[in-house]
Amino acid sequence: MRRPSTALGTNGTFASIMTLILGxxxxxxxxxxxxxRYQGNRLSHIANGQIRTNAKAPLPSRLLELDTALAAIxxxxxxxxxxxxxIYVNKNPQTTLKLVQARGGLMLSLAxxxxxxxxxxxxxIKKAIVGTGAAEKVQIDAMVQRLLPGVQIAGPDAADALAVAITHAHLAAFEKLR
Structure with a gap:
C-alpha cells in the first residue's frame, strides 16, 4: 500500500498530508x-469515469470485466x-442480488x-455533499462540480463516485480531529 505523500512547510515541518482517494x-x-486529491482542507479532481459491462455476457464474465477495469484504475x-x-435494497430482488455481487467483487479488487x-x-453521502439525505442526483452533480471546479464528469455514476470520495475525505478528516 502506498503511503500518503507529505509536503514540507516553510519552517521545515510537515504542513499537510496529500491523499489520493478512489470513490x-x-x-x-x-x-x-x-x-x-485531498490535501489540508483542499479537494482537487484527478480523474473519473464509468466502467460498463456487456449486459449480454454471463455474470462471471461481467464481474471479471469490473475486476480487470478496477485493477487498471x-x-x-x-x-x-x-x-x-x-447497497440500498431495490424493489426488484434480482437487481439487488446482482448489485450485491458486483459490489462484493469490487471490494475484493480493492482489498x-x-x-x-x-x-x-x-x-x-447525500447529506455530506448536499446537506440533506433526500438530495436528488442533479443536486449531487451540481455540488460535486462546485467542490471540484472545472471537473468534466463522465456521467451520473461518475458524479456519484466522486461524491463518495469527497464524503470519505471529509469524514476521515473529521475522525482525525476527534
Whole structure:
C-alpha cells in the first residue's frame, strides 16, 4: 500500500498530508469511479469515469470485466484509500442480488490492491455533499462540480463516485480531529 505523500512547510515541518482517494459507485451494468486529491482542507479532481459491462455476457464474465477495469484504475492512479457506496435494497430482488455481487467483487479488487475501504450509506453521502439525505442526483452533480471546479464528469455514476470520495475525505478528516 502506498503511503500518503507529505509536503514540507516553510519552517521545515510537515504542513499537510496529500491523499489520493478512489470513490466507487457500484453497479453491474455501470460502475462509476472517481479519484480526488485531498490535501489540508483542499479537494482537487484527478480523474473519473464509468466502467460498463456487456449486459449480454454471463455474470462471471461481467464481474471479471469490473475486476480487470478496477485493477487498471488502481494501477494507473495509485490511490491511498478507497470508498464505496453501500447497497440500498431495490424493489426488484434480482437487481439487488446482482448489485450485491458486483459490489462484493469490487471490494475484493480493492482489498487485493491493499487499499483500506470506507463504506457509506447513500443517505449519508447525500447529506455530506448536499446537506440533506433526500438530495436528488442533479443536486449531487451540481455540488460535486462546485467542490471540484472545472471537473468534466463522465456521467451520473461518475458524479456519484466522486461524491463518495469527497464524503470519505471529509469524514476521515473529521475522525482525525476527534
Amino acid at each position: 466507487i459507485d457500484p453497479g453491474l451494468g455501470t460502475t462509476g469511479w472517481g479519484v480526488i 488502481v494501477t494507473d492512479y495509485r490511490p491511498d484509500a478507497a470508498a464505496i457506496e453501500e 487485493r490492491a491493499g487499499l483500506s475501504v470506507g463504506e457509506y450509506a447513500p443517505r449519508l
